[in-house]
Amino acid sequence: xxxxxxxxxxxxxxxxxxxxxxxxxxxxxxxxxxxxxxxxxxxxxxxxxxxxxxxxxxxxxxxxxxxxxxxxxxxxxxxxxxxxxxxxxxxxxxxxxxxxxxxxxxxxxxxxxxxxxxxxxxxxxxxxxxxxxxxxxxxxxxxxxxxxxxxxxxxxxxxxxxxxxxxxxxxxxxxxxxxxxxxxxxxxxxxxxxxxxxxxxxxxxxxxxxxxxxxxxxxxxxxxxxxxxxxxxxxxxxxxxxxxxxxxxxxxxxxxxxxxxxxxxxxxxxxxxxxxxxxxxxxxxxxxxxxxxxxxxxxxxxxxxxxxxxxxxxxxxxxxxxxxxxxxxxxxxxxxxxxxxxxxxxxxxxxxxxxxxxxxxxxxxxxxxxxxxxxxxxxxxxxxx
Ligand SMILES: Cc1cc2nc3c(=O)[nH]c(=O)nc-3n(C[C@H](O)[C@H](O)[C@H](O)COP(=O)(O)OP(=O)(O)OC[C@H]3O[C@@H](n4cnc5c(N)ncnc54)[C@H](O)[C@@H]3O)c2cc1C
Numbered sequence: 283x284x285x286x287x288x289x290x291x292x293x294x295x296x297x298x299x300x301x302x303x304x305x306x307x308x309x310x311x312x313x314x315x316x317x318x319x320x321x322x323x324x325x326x327x328x329x330x331x332x333x334x335x336x337x338x339x340x341x342x343x344x345x346x347x348x349x350x351x352x353x354x355x356x357x358x359x360x361x362x363x364x365x366x367x368x369x370x371x372x373x374x375x376x377x378x379x380x381x382x383x384x385x386x387x388x389x390x391x392x393x394x395x396x397x398x399x400x401x402x403x404x405x406x407x408x409x410x411x412x413x414x415x416x417x418x419x420x421x422x423x424x425x426x427x428x429x430x431x432x433x434x435x436x437x438x439x440x441x442x443x444x445x446x447x448x449x450x451x452x453x454x455x456x457x458x459x460x461x462x463x464x465x466x467x468x469x470x471x472x473x474x475x476x477x478x479x480x481x482x483x484x485x486x487x488x489x490x491x492x493x494x495x496x497x498x499x500x501x502x503x504x505x506x507x508x509x510x511x512x513x514x515x516x517x518x519x520x521x522x523x524x525x526x527x528x529x530x531x532x533x534x535x536x537x538x539x540x541x542x543x544x545x546x547x548x549x550x551x552x553x554x555x556x557x558x559x560x561x562x563x564x565x566x567x568x569x570x571x572x573x574x575x576x577x578x579x580x581x582x583x584x585x586x587x588x589x590x591x592x593x594x595x596x597x598x599x600x601x602x603x604x605x606x607x608x609x610x611x612x613x614x615x616x617x618x619x620x621x622x623x624x625x626x627x628x629x630x631x632x633x634x635x636x637x638x639x640x641x642x643x644x645x646x647x648x649x650x651x652x653x654x655x656x657x658x659x660x661x662x663x664x665x666x667x
Contacts, residue, residue, distance in 0.1 A: 284457065284474065284479065285313065285452065286478070286479060286480060287479065287480045287481065288312075288313045288314070288315040288452075288479050288480075288481045289311060289312030289313045289314065289481065289482075290306055290312065290315070290481065290485065290640045291316075291317060291318040291484045291485070292315070292317070292484075292487055293316075293317055293431035293459050293484065293485065293486055293487060294316075294317075294318065294326070294488040294489060294491075294492075294495075294497055295316055295320070295324070295439075295455070295578075296309055296318075296324055296327060296439065296487065297435060297438055297439050297442070297626035298489065298618075298622065298626055298629050299318070300323060300442035300443045300446055300630075301442045301626045301629055302485050302487055302629065302633045302634065303316045303443070303453070304362070304442040304449070304460065305450035305630040305631050306446075306630075306633035306638070307445075307446045308445070308449045309634050309638055311526040311634070311637070311638055312448075312449070312450070312517075314446070315451070315452045315454060315479060315481075316446070316452070316454065317457040317472070317474060318455050318457065319453065319457060319458035319459070320456070322455070323439050323440065323443055323453070323455075324436055324439040324440075326489045327489045327490060327591050328435050328439055328489075328623060329434075329435065329436065330589055330590070330591025331591060332512060332536070332538070332545055332547055333432045333433055333435055333526060333540075333623070334430075334431075334432060334536075334621075335352055335368070335431060335623070336348065336427065336431075336603060336621075336624065337349065337393060337398040337400075337429065337430055338375065338393060338398075338401060338425060339389075339621075340354060340385070340389045340392070341600070341661060343600070343645065343647065343649065343650065343661065344600070344621075344625075345396045345397070345644045346646075347628040347645060348398075348628075349397050349398065350628040350631065350644060350645060351625050351626065351627040351628040352368075352624070354627035354628075355433045355438065355627060358433075358437070358438065361445065362444055363441065363445075364437050364440060364446060365437060366437050366438050366441065367432070367434035368431065368432070371430075371524050371527055371538065372427060372428040372429070372431060373431070373526065373527045373532050374412065374413060374414075374424050374429055374526045374528050375424055375425045375426075375432035375529050376409070376421050376424050376528065376576075377421065377423050377425070377531055378421060378530075378532050379422070379532070382422075382531055382541045383422050386424075386425045387403055387425075389610055390402065390403050390425055393427075396427075400427055400429050401425060401426070402427075403423060403424070403425055404422055404423060406422070407419055409423075409426075410593070412500065413526060413528060414519065414625065415520070415525075415579060416528060416576055416577055417575060417576055417577070417578055419452060420472070424440065430527065431527065432539075433478060433624070438627075442630065444456070455475075457474050457475065457476050458475045459473070459474050460473050460475060460498070461473030461498055462484060462495070463478075463622070464499060467608075467610055468482065468611045469482055469610065469611035470482070477594035481611075483613065484609045484611060485613045485615060485637070486503075486612070486613065486615070487615060488616060489592070489594045490505070490506075490507035490592035490594040492498065492594065492614065492616035493505045493506070496614070499606075499609055499612050500609070501606045501609055501614075501652075502596055503614060503616070503617075504596060504655050505594050505595065505596055506555035506594075506595045507555055507556065507557045507595075508553050508555050508593045508595045509550075509558055509560075509590050510547065510549055510553070510590070510591060510593050510620065511547065511562065511565065511566065511569075511587045511588065511590040512545055512546060512547030512548075512569075512589055513545075513546055513566065513570075513586075513587065513589070514541065514543055514546075514587045514589075515544045515580070515585060516542075516543050516584040516585075516586050517542035517543050518544055518579070518580075518583055520579055521539060522539075523539050528577075530572075532547040533548060534551075535547075535548045535569070535573060536548070538576060544577075544580070544583070546569065546570075546573045548565075548568070549620075553565075556593065558590070559591065560590065560594025561590055562590075570585075574612075593619055593620040594618060594620075594622065595617070595620070596617035596655075597655055598655075598662050600619070600650055600651060600660075600661045601616060601617045601618045601619070601625070601629070601650060602615075602617045602651070602652050603615055603633060603642075603650040604636070604637065604647070604651040604652050605637075606652050613633065613636065615629050615633050631644050632645055632647050
């Protein structure tokens, strides 16, 4: 039965929604209800992502979100009873211009200063030792962090959901939010296909669809859905399973071990915002071509699957973690612009603090407000592909 009242209603059952539900319920936030329109959790971007987790970001707030989140992900079983399958295979950024080298050297300094001592700059000969199968033509240097790597989005989502339920949160599937009622500048109720829930607090965790939820409440949220796709290959025994995650920064080509093969992706810079999971075969061929250039042994690999998903893109590639100033009780945790899975633990934590204490104390997220876009206070992240 859908409840008729709730203290907090969370919209969206991806990694963000369940993390928020977990941290809120664990703090004893009252009746916490999560609504998801699909039959299962993690059917949106969370179920279509590459599983990368990394400390290597270019802004202090993103690095701090990573430090908290990776600490949780690496000990997830202790928190939620399920392993997050964390594999610290490392992330290697390949750099091809003096400008990239300069920017990434500065990033390494920032990362080390903020609390990531393991990250370092590598010269081409060190890169050749680390990834002997990779063609390093044109590579001037790279940055490497051995504690970056992979984790399983499904395990993290199920783990947080299990933990949230254990603390009394209610998760309602096949429940589509169709309206948000307001009264005198604050949230009053959430309308769904299964009935209405009176509440004074809503958390918008609708990922690529967060702007649609905002529109239901009369709040303008600049998050656009942008298709990104990747493919996996059949078994490639030549590539060790602990081979590092490689990203060619200029093109955004990336690959890492997946099952017995590889997962290979690249972002199309010309992709227009749209809500589609169709595979763009032309761009798939471009990705394949570039991947074979960097990793020649791929020439003999077979494509096993192709997957498209949606990035949830903001104008500055940073999420919105805030209460809307124009509508009291309307909170937003969305817009991670393609790297949200790895920040889901920290997001749930800081949102619980923001909602229950009025301010996030674990990490200063004050610059991630909604109003920064209208007021021209963007927080640009460059390490996003
Ligand atoms: C191809 C690809 C690769 C990626 N790789 C990585 C990676 O390596 N590392 C990383 O950290 N991140 C990665 N990401 C990004 C990551 O997947 C997202 O940032 C993250 O999953 C966002 O989670 P979310 O919970 O905000 O959104 P979602 O998982 O999309 O969840 C939103 C949920 O809201 C629900 N919803 C929407 N509207 C309504 C409504 N009206 N009523 C009820 N429910 C509703 C949807 O059904 C959905 O389940 C990748 C993304 C893509 C597409």
